[in-house]
Amino acid sequence: MKESEHKMLKFNGKEYPCCASLTMGMIGGKWKTVILFHLLKKTLRYSELRKEMPTVTERTLSLQLKALEEDGLINxxxxxxxxxxxxxxxxxxxxKTLTPIIESIANWGDFVLENYSD
Amino acid sequence: MKESEHKMLKFNGKEYPCCASLTMGMIGGKWKTVILFHLLKKTLRYSELRKEMPTVTERTLSLQLKALEEDGLINxxxxxxxxxxxxxxxxxxxxKTLTPIIESIANWGDFVLENYSD
DNA sequence: TTTATTGCTATAAAAATTATAGTAGCAAAA
DNA sequence: TTTTGCTACTATAATTTTTATAGCAATAAA
Structure with missing residues (x-):
């Protein structure tokens, strides 16, 4: 099978080479999971999100919120x-179907800090 | 509390504003989870990885492999x-401690294709 | 009257990713 | 025997993504 014949997965007008990249295409931005992680607990205003994520620039926050909205993940x-x-x-x-993934991503971060620090 | 006083998490010399961003710092590159997903099943040579991921450029593949190695995730x-x-x-x-996360990321991609296509 | 808050956008720089081509030593095909 | 391909990459430059910095308009508080 030639490279050009590699089976592509299609979703929302985009193509991905495998199921993992499809997911990452939707949550893989540097800050998308952090946004989702905060929205998991409760609805938040723009300014509240900004306070929770002080190191992200507003432009990036705006862009990622728009991308998440376009992908139908947030309102x-x-x-x-x-x-x-x-x-x-x-x-x-x-x-909300991402809840278990986002939680396990957050939990792994905690796990690493507890068990692999210095 | 000022923005500058926001508590930062430190790991491997890098700083993150929350546990989710720590995880994403390590697996959030555009192709990192795809690499990990393929290595989950078995050890692979460089050329085998390339065949599994035909849409990634070799430079990016190299760089992401190096980053994963530096973070201690692959050998x-x-x-x-x-x-x-x-x-x-x-x-x-x-x-290998990432296994459940990588699997749930891949499974969510499949789930989306089955339940939310067109 | 100055300062702060709201949810952003404009412009430009830096970083990440992609595109394209090339390397060296060896083996098989023509 | 010359061409082609394989190995695991690297070099250079273009494009895309993310960051840095500043600014907006309406309102309210100091």
Whole structure:
């Protein structure tokens, strides 16, 4: 089988070479899982997310929120059209199917800190 | 609490704002989980990995293999110093602790294809 | 009146990824 | 015997992603 004949998986108009890369295409951005991790506990406003993730730039946060929304993983709700704005982000039902993955990713981070530190 | 006072987690000389970002720092490269996914089943040579991942460039594959090695997740074994070379990559014991995460990432990709396609 | 908050966007620089081509020593095919 | 291919990569440059820094408009508090 030639390289060009490698079977590609298609989802949401994008192509992936395997099931793992499909998942990573949706949650693999540097900050996407961190966003999802915080939204797991509760709905958060833009400014609340920013406080939870002080090291991410606003541009990146905006872009990743948009990507997550486009992939149907989170909802964006605007409560007032005039300033002060109130925008809330929450997991969709589809996004909630990621819960076990996000939790195990967070737990592995804790596990590493406890067992492999220095 | 000021932004600058946000508690940072330290591991392997790098700093992360939360446990999820620590994990993603190690497996969050665009192709790292795909590499790990293939090594989960068995040890593979460089050329075998390349065949499994035809859409990744060799430079990126090399760089990500090096990063995974530096983080202690995979082993690199050279069998002959003169050409033809034989280089094998395998999971370390530490890398194997990621098994449930990598598997759930791959399974979620399959799940999405089965239940949310078109 | 100055400062802060809201949820972002504009511009430019840095970092990550991709595209393309090339290396050396050996083996098989033409 | 010349061409082609295999091994595990590296070099250079282009593109894409992420970061850094600053700024917006409306409102409210100091």
């Amino acid at each position: 964006r709700k605007v409560y007032t059209s005039k300033p002060p704005l109130k925008v809330e982000y929450s997991l969709t039902d589809f996004g | 690199r074994k050279v069998y002959t110093s003169k050409p033809p070379l034989k280089v094998e990559y395998s999971l370390t014991d530490f890398g």
